[in-house]
Amino acid sequence: DVKVTQSSRYLVKRTGEKVFLECVQDMDHENMFWYRQDPGLGLRLIYFSYDVKMKEKGDIPEGYSVSREKKERFSLILESASTNQTSMYLCASRFAGGNYGYTFGSGTRLTVV
Amino acid sequence: DQQVKQNSPSLSVQEGRISILNCDYTNSMFDYFLWYKKYPAEGPTFLISISSIKDKNEDGRFTVFLNKSAKHLSLHIVPSQPGDSAVYFCAARRTGANNLFFGTGTRLTVIP
Numbered sequence: 001d002v003k004v005t006q007s008s009r010y011l012v013k014r015t016g017e018k019v020f021l022e023c024v025q026d027m028d029h030e031n032m033f034w035y036r037q038d039p040g041l042g043l044r045l046i047y048f049s050y051d052v053k054m055k056e057k058g059d060i061p062e063g064y065s066v067s068r069e070k071k072e073r074f075s076l077i078l079e080s081a082s083t084n085q086t087s088m089y090l091c092a093s094r095f096a097g098g099n100y101g102y103t104f105g106s107g108t109r110l111t112v113v
Numbered sequence: 114d115q116q117v118k119q120n121s122p123s124l125s126v127q128e129g130r131i132s133i134l135n136c137d138y139t140n141s142m143f144d145y146f147l148w149y150k151k152y153p154a155e156g157p158t159f160l161i162s163i164s165s166i167k168d169k170n171e172d173g174r175f176t177v178f179l180n181k182s183a184k185h186l187s188l189h190i191v192p193s194q195p196g197d198s199a200v201y202f203c204a205a206r207r208t209g210a211n212n213l214f215f216g217t218g219t220r221l222t223v224i225p
Contacts, residue, residue: 004156031211040122042115042217043157043202050211058212090156096211101147104156 003027004105006091011110019078021108023091029103030096032074034058034066036087037107043090049074050096081112116140117205119216127224132190134219136203139184143205147213148177148188151200160201161188193223 007022025032033048035058045058047066055066063085067075074093078085088109092102118137126132136146144165149157163170163177163186170177176189190197203216 009154033212035215040217042117042119043215045212045214048212092156094211101149101159101162102157102213104149104158106156107154109154 004091004093004103006089006105006108008108009106011108013078013081013110013112015082015112017078017081017112019081019110019112021076021078021089021091021110023074023076023093023105024072025074025091025093025103026072027093027095027103028071029093030071031094032068033092033094033102034064034074034076035090035092036060037090038087046076078110081110083112086110086112115217116143117203117214117216119201119203119219121219122217123220123222125222125224126193128195129192132188132193132197132221132223134188134190134201134203134221136186136188136216137184138186138205138214140205140207140214141184142207143214144208145206146177146179146186147204147206148175149202149204149215150197151202151218157202190221193221195223195225197221198223 034046035043049068091105147162148160151157200218204213
């Protein structure tokens with residue numbers, strides 16, 4: 001059964017902390033994505049990666065960075081967490097090209113206090 | 114700038130009846146459209162898709178219709194079941210791109 005695994009389901013962090021959200025996929029997908037989901041705003045793209053060591057900014061990259069050192073792992077980093085980064089974070093992956101949809105992880109609910 | 118719009122935040126339907134979820138888009142470069150379903154505390158799961166060269170795609174109880182001239186697509190669920198209660202996201206992909214643009218979602222409640 002193919003999977004996208006996010007390391008934490010729930011996370012509570014303090015303002016100013018550096019936060020790492022990890023995502024691992026076992027499908028040998030080239031593309032990986034980080035979205036956040038907020039009520040009334042849908043899913044908004046933070047960063048994505050075409051392949052290892054490649055990254056592109058999405059629609060809302062401010063306050064975030066990413067790392068893709070290995071094909072199966074895509075990390076989202078909140079450099080200095082703020083309360084407005086409280087959200088559901090969703091990782092997804094897909095094969096490059098073609099009409100392939102995403103496979104999503106179960107999400108990480110991050111609360112910044 | 115929301116390029117994919119779902120103007121109905123919520124929809125309630127009786128079990129056994131038809132559910133129709135709507136989605137509008139603004140970018141004429143979108144060539145592939147998908148619907149995802151999301152339960153609370155879970156990631157979205159793929160439901161059905163349609164290429165811009167088609168106007169209809171059917172998969173069991175789920176049918177997606179695409180009206181390119183109106184830049185509108187809809188998802189029909191017939192008959193609706195209580196297990197269909199979830200948030201449904203419409204998504205679109207631009208030609209040659211790898212990322213998807215998502216709508217804001219519609220929460221469907223199917224009443225037994």
